Amino acid sequence: MQSDLYTLSLVLLILINLLTSGASRLRYCINCVAVQGILVGALPLLQNSPTGMPEYGEWSLAAAVILIKGILLPLLLLHVLRRVEINREVEPFISYNLSLAISAILLAAAVLLARHLPPITGVNPLALPTAIFTLFTGLLMLISRRKALTQVIGFLMLENGVFLFGGALHAPYDLIVELGVLLDIFVLIFIMSIAVFHIRSEFNHSDTDQLNTLADRDN
Amino acid sequence: MIFALLILLPVAAAAIVYLLPSPRWRRRMLPLTGLLHLGLTITAIRQTPLRSAGGWLLLDPLGAYFLTIMSILFLAISWYAWSYFRRQPYHAPNDAHDPFHHPQEHGARSHEAQFGAALLLFLSTMTLVIMSNHLGLFWIAMEATTLASTPLIYYYQGKTALEAMWKYLLICSVGIALALLGNLILQSAAGSLLADELATRHTAINAQWLKLAVVFFLVGYGTKMGLAPMHSWLPDAHSEAPAFVSALLSGALLNCACLGLLRIYRIGLTAGIGDYCSELFRCFGVLSLLFAAFFILGQNDFKRMLAYSSIEHMGLILLGIGLGGEAVYGSLFHVCNHSFTKGMLFLLAGNLLLIYGTRSIHQVTGLLQTSAANGILWLLGFLAIVGMPPFGLFYSELLILKSALAQHHYVIAVLMAVLLGMIFAGMAGAFLKMTQGNAPELPHRKRYATWNLLPPAALGVLPLAAGLYLPPSLTTLFKQLAAQLGG
Numbered sequence: 001m002q003s004d005l006y007t008l009s010l011v012l013l014i015l016i017n018l019l020t021s022g023a024s025r026l027r028y029c030i031n032c033v034a035v036q037g038i039l040v041g042a043l044p045l046l047q048n049s050p051t052g053m054p055e056y057g058e059w060s061l062a063a064a065v066i067l068i069k070g071i072l073l074p075l076l077l078l079h080v081l082r083r084v085e086i087n088r089e090v091e092p093f094i095s096y097n098l099s100l101a102i103s104a105i106l107l108a109a110a111v112l113l114a115r116h117l118p119p120i121t122g123v124n125p126l127a128l129p130t131a132i133f134t135l136f137t138g139l140l141m142l143i144s145r146r147k148a149l150t151q152v153i154g155f156l157m158l159e160n161g162v163f164l165f166g167g168a169l170h171a172p173y174d175l176i177v178e179l180g181v182l183l184d185i186f187v188l189i190f191i192m193s194i195a196v197f198h199i200r201s202e203f204n205h206s207d208t209d210q211l212n213t214l215a216d217r218d219n
Numbered sequence: 220m221i222f223a224l225l226i227l228l229p230v231a232a233a234a235i236v237y238l239l240p241s242p243r244w245r246r247r248m249l250p251l252t253g254l255l256h257l258g259l260t261i262t263a264i265r266q267t268p269l270r271s272a273g274g275w276l277l278l279d280p281l282g283a284y285f286l287t288i289m290s291i292l293f294l295a296i297s298w299y300a301w302s303y304f305r306r307q308p309y310h311a312p313n314d315a316h317d318p319f320h321h322p323q324e325h326g327a328r329s330h331e332a333q334f335g336a337a338l339l340l341f342l343s344t345m346t347l348v349i350m351s352n353h354l355g356l357f358w359i360a361m362e363a364t365t366l367a368s369t370p371l372i373y374y375y376q377g378k379t380a381l382e383a384m385w386k387y388l389l390i391c392s393v394g395i396a397l398a399l400l401g402n403l404i405l406q407s408a409a410g411s412l413l414a415d416e417l418a419t420r421h422t423a424i425n426a427q428w429l430k431l432a433v434v435f436f437l438v439g440y441g442t443k444m445g446l447a448p449m450h451s452w453l454p455d456a457h458s459e460a461p462a463f464v465s466a467l468l469s470g471a472l473l474n475c476a477c478l479g480l481l482r483i484y485r486i487g488l489t490a491g492i493g494d495y496c497s498e499l500f501r502c503f504g505v506l507s508l509l510f511a512a513f514f515i516l517g518q519n520d521f522k523r524m525l526a527y528s529s530i531e532h533m534g535l536i537l538l539g540i541g542l543g544g545e546a547v548y549g550s551l552f553h554v555c556n557h558s559f560t561k562g563m564l565f566l567l568a569g570n571l572l573l574i575y576g577t578r579s580i581h582q583v584t585g586l587l588q589t590s591a592a593n594g595i596l597w598l599l600g601f602l603a604i605v606g607m608p609p610f611g612l613f614y615s616e617l618l619i620l621k622s623a624l625a626q627h628h629y630v631i632a633v634l635m636a637v638l639l640g641m642i643f644a645g646m647a648g649a650f651l652k653m654t655q656g657n658a659p660e661l662p663h664r665k666r667y668a669t670w671n672l673l674p675p676a677a678l679g680v681l682p683l684a685a686g687l688y689l690p691p692s693l694t695t696l697f698k699q700l701a702a703q704l705g706g
Contacts, residue, residue: 117427117431118425118427118428120407135400139393142393148385151389155392155393155396158393159396159399162396162399162400165403165404166403166406169403169407170407171403171404171407172406173355173406174355177355177358177359180355180356181355181358181359181362181399183359184359184362184366187366188366188388191369191388192388192389195369195384195385195388198376198381199381202377202378202381203378203381211381211382211385211386
C-alpha cells in the first residue's frame with residue numbers, strides 16, 4: 001500500500017513537470033512548484049528505506065521541507081508576482097507547445113539515462129527517472145524562459161530534482177546538513193525575489209533577455 | 220574554540236557595522252576586523268592540524284595555507300575600503316529603493332552599512348568554507364558565500380550592476396545545485412562526507428558512482444572557480460563590482476572553490492580514479508586558458524581584462540594539478556602569487572577608476588604622467604601577472620610547463636606556451652597603451668589618498684619576495700602538500 005502511494009506520488013511528480021513546461025501563466029507555474037514541494041517533502045516518509053535517522057528526525061525534516069518548499073517559498077513568489085504585476089510569460093525562446101514536446105522527449109531521455117547508471121537495490125524503478133526528469137525540466141525552464149521570475153521557478157524545480165535524486169539513491173543524511181541546505185535555498189530565493197523587484201523597477205519589465213549590455217563585442 | 224572565533228568574529232563585526240550610527244567608526248571596523256582575523260589566523264596555523272566538532276571542522280596544512288592567503292588579502296582590502304569610503308561616500312542614484320525595507324531606512328547611510336555588513340559576512344562564510352571538512356557543511360558555506368557576495372556586486376546599483384548581479388546569482392546557484400548532486404552521489408556511494416576520512420580510507424568506493432560524483436563536483440564548484448565554459452558570470456561580476464570587491468572575489472573566492480576541488484581530488488586519488496580526475500582537470504584547465512586568451516585580445520575594459528586573467532590563472536592552477544609531478548608544487552605556489560598579484564591589480568584598477576572615471580582602456584592614457592606612483596605599480600603588476608621573472612608567477616608557470624614536457628604531454632605544453640604568449644601580447648598592448656602617452660584633460664578627477672596606494676604596494680611586494688627567496692619552511696610545506704595531491 002505504501003509503495004503504491006509512493007509510485008503514485010512519483011507519477012504525479014512527472015505529470016507536474018509536464019504541466020509546468022507547457023504553462024504560460026505564472027501563477028499556475030508557482031502552484032505547480034508548490035505541489036511539487038509538498039510531494040518532495042512527503043516522499044521520504046513513503047519510502048521504506050532506512051535512512052539512519054531516528055523517527056522524529058525524518059518527520060521534522062519532512063515537515064520543514066513541506067513548509068519551506070511547499071508553502072513559504074511559493075507564497076513569497078506569489079507576493080513578488082503581485083507586486084511586479086506580470087501575469088503571463090512573454091513568448092519564450094522555445095514556444096509552449098514545443099516545450100511540452102521537448103519535455104516528453106526529456107522524460108524518455110531520463111528513463112534511458114537511469115538505466116545506464118549502476119543499479120541500486122531496493123529502489124522503485126521509477127524513482128531515479130523522476131528525479132532526473134525534474135532536474136531536466138528545471139534546466140529547461142531556466143534556459144528557455146525570459147521572465148526573471150520563471151527562471152527562479154526553474155531553479156526551484158532544479159533543487160527539487162536534486163532532492164529527489166538523493167532520495168532515490170537512499171543516501172544517508174544528517175539532519176543538520178539537510179536543514180542547512182533548506183535554509184540556504186530559502187535565503188537564496190529571498191535574495192532572488194529582491195533582485196526581481198530591482199529588475200522590475202530599473203527596467204520597467206522583467207524580461208531577462210534585455211539584460212544583455214554586458215558582453216564582449218568587437219570594439 | 221579558535222574555529223568559533225574565526226567564524227563568529229566577522230559575524231559579530233557585521234552586526235556592529237550594520238547597527239553603528241557613526242559612519243567613521245563603521246569604516247574603521249573593516250580594517251579592525253581584518254587585523255583581528257589575521258591575528259586569529261596566525262594563532263590558529265601554529266596549532267595545525269586542528270580538528271573539531273566530530274571532524275566537521277578541520278584546519279589541516281592545506282586549509283591553513285588558503286586561510287592565510289585570504290586573511291592577508293582581506294586585511295589589505297579592508298584598509299583600501301576604509302580609505303575609499305572616507306573619500307567617496309555613497310551617493311544613491313535617483314531611482315534606488317529597496318522594496319523589502321521600510322522607508323525610514325532609506326539613504327546613503329544604510330546602504331553603506333549594508334555593504335560593510337555584507338563584506339564582513341562574506342569574510343566569515345569564506346572562513347567557514349576553508350575550514351569545512353564535512354562536504355555537506357562545505358556546500359552550505361559555499362552557497363552562503365554566494366548569498367553574502369551578491370549585495371557586494373550590486374553596490375553601485377543601476378542597470379549594468381543589476382545584470383551582473385543577476386547573472387552571478389543564477390549561474391553560481393545552478394552550479395552549486397549540481398555540486399549538491401555530487402554530494403548526494405558521494406554520500407550514497409561512500410557513506411560518509413568527511414573529506415579527510417574519505418581521503419585516507421582503504422576500503423573501496425564504487426568507482427562508477429564516484430566518477431559521476433567527481434564530474435558533478437567539477438562542474439559545480441568549477442562554476443564558482445571560474446572555469447570555462449561555466450565562467451560567464453565572472454567578467455560581468457568583476458567589472459561591475461567595486462574594485463576591492465573584485466580583488467576579494469578573484470583572490471579569495473576562486474581559491475575557496477579551488478580548495479573544494481583539491482579536497483575532492485584527494486578523495487579520487489585514494490579511491491583509484493586519479494587518472495580519470497587528472498584528465499578532466501587538464502581538459503578544463505586548457506579550455507579555461509583558451510577562453511581567457513581569446514577574450515583578452517582586443518579587450519577594451521581593463522577590469523574585464525583582469526577578470527579574464529583570473530580565469531586564465533585558475534585554468535593554469537587546475538592544469539598543474541592535473542599534470543601531476545612537479546606541476547602540483549607549481550600550482551600550489553601559483554595560488555598565493557596569483558591572489559596577491561590580482562589583488563594588487565584590482566586595487567590599482569580602483570585607483571584608475573577614481574582618476575579617469577572610465578573603465579575603457581582606450582580612454583586611459585598617460586598614467587605615468589597623471590600619477591607616477593600608480594603608473595609604476597600598474598606596470599609592475601602587469602609584469603607580475605604575465606609571469607615575468609623575478610616575480611613568483613614565473614616560477615610556478617615554468618614548473619607547470621616543465622612538468623608537461625617531462626610527462627610527454629606535448630600538445631598541452633605547446634598550447635600552454637602559445638596561449639600564454641597570446642595573453643602576454645594582449646595585456647602588453649593594453650597596459651603599455653595605458654601608461655604611456657599624454658595625459659588627457661581630467662575635469663572629473665576624484666581625490667584619492669595615499670592610503671589607496673599602500674595596500675596594493677604591500678600586496679605587490681609579496682609575490683616579488685616569493686619569487687626572489689622562498690624560505691625553506693614554505694618550500695617544505697609546499698612539498699608536503701604536493702605529496703598529498705599526487706605530486
